[in-house]
Amino acid sequence: MRVDILTLFPEMLSGPFSSSILKRAQERGLLEINLVNIRDFSTNKHHTVDDAPYGGGAGMVMGPEPLFGAVEYVSRELGFMPGVVLMSPQGRPFSQALAANLSREKNLIIICGHYEGIDERVRDTLVTDEVSIGDYVLTGGELPAAVLVDAVARLIPGVLGEAASAEEESFTTGLLEYPHYTRPREYRGLEVPEVLLSGHHEEIRKWRRRQSLLRTLERRPELLHQAELSREDKKILGEIRDLLTGLNLS
Numbered sequence: 001m002r003v004d005i006l007t008l009f010p011e012m013l014s015g016p017f018s019s020s021i022l023k024r025a026q027e028r029g030l031l032e033i034n035l036v037n038i039r040d041f042s043t044n045k046h047h048t049v050d051d052a053p054y055g056g057g058a059g060m061v062m063g064p065e066p067l068f069g070a071v072e073y074v075s076r077e078l079g080f081m082p083g084v085v086l087m088s089p090q091g092r093p094f095s096q097a098l099a100a101n102l103s104r105e106k107n108l109i110i111i112c113g114h115y116e117g118i119d120e121r122v123r124d125t126l127v128t129d130e131v132s133i134g135d136y137v138l139t140g141g142e143l144p145a146a147v148l149v150d151a152v153a154r155l156i157p158g159v160l161g162e163a164a165s166a167e168e169e170s171f172t173t174g175l176l177e178y179p180h181y182t183r184p185r186e187y188r189g190l191e192v193p194e195v196l197l198s199g200h201h202e203e204i205r206k207w208r209r210r211q212s213l214l215r216t217l218e219r220r221p222e223l224l225h226q227a228e229l230s231r232e233d234k235k236i237l238g239e240i241r242d243l244l245t246g247l248n249l250s
């Protein structure tokens with residue numbers, strides 16, 4: 001996958017892509033990240049990219065020329081127009097499902113917004129998808145772009161070492177993950193649950209599933225409505241409900 005990230009602050013993005021898994025993905029040719037400086041496409045002599053809003057008001061608006069210039073430059077280089085994602089708090093909420101959809105694309109252009117906003121004509125004509133990473137406002141779209149690329153890239157086949165590690169985790173299964181433990185068996189008096197030391201694979205599988213269900217029920221109960229639950233899962237949830245009723249907590 002090739003991702004062209006259009007930004008006024010490329011230096012904010014070079015860090016996240018130059019270590020760990022994303023670095024290795026690029027070295028192995030699975031991912032190509034191009035940081036495109038929007039300012040390079042400014043058409044005025046001071047290389048400005050923003051202007052006061054028509055109609056008045058505070059703040060500055062990123063004008064259309066440099067953004068059209070940058071997107072058209074990338075699409076000319078590619079020979080076609082890929083999907084153009086705008087990072088903005090007004091976008092649709094980012095999710096694991098959206099990351100999975102985007103991971104199937106060969107190319108993406110991501111626009112990192114700044115200032116008070118971008119000229120609406122960019123949205124109307126260039127942007128195919130506007131995405132928010134959460135209901136809070138950041139200083140710009142660079143960190144959100146890094147979040148999106150990280151979540152998408154790790155779903156590209158071959159990027160993670162073991163195929164299973166992306167499939168079993170939180171949100172892919174619709175449930176939160178069960179707790180993990182490693183050596184030592186006892187740390188400062190804290191013991192690893194006995195069942196995990198038993199070597200009994202079926203018991204371990206059941207324990208983990210129960211923990212996933214418990215954790216989801218406790219922390220994110222709304223996820224249970226969407227999750228694919230087996231008969232065994234429903235039985236476990238029924239047992240938990242009976243336990244709670246027995247304790248007279250409800």
Ligand code: ADE
Nearest residue numbers: 087088089132133138144
């Ligand atoms: N730009 C500023 N805040 C943002 C957010 N929450 N998501 C995406 N882009 C943003």
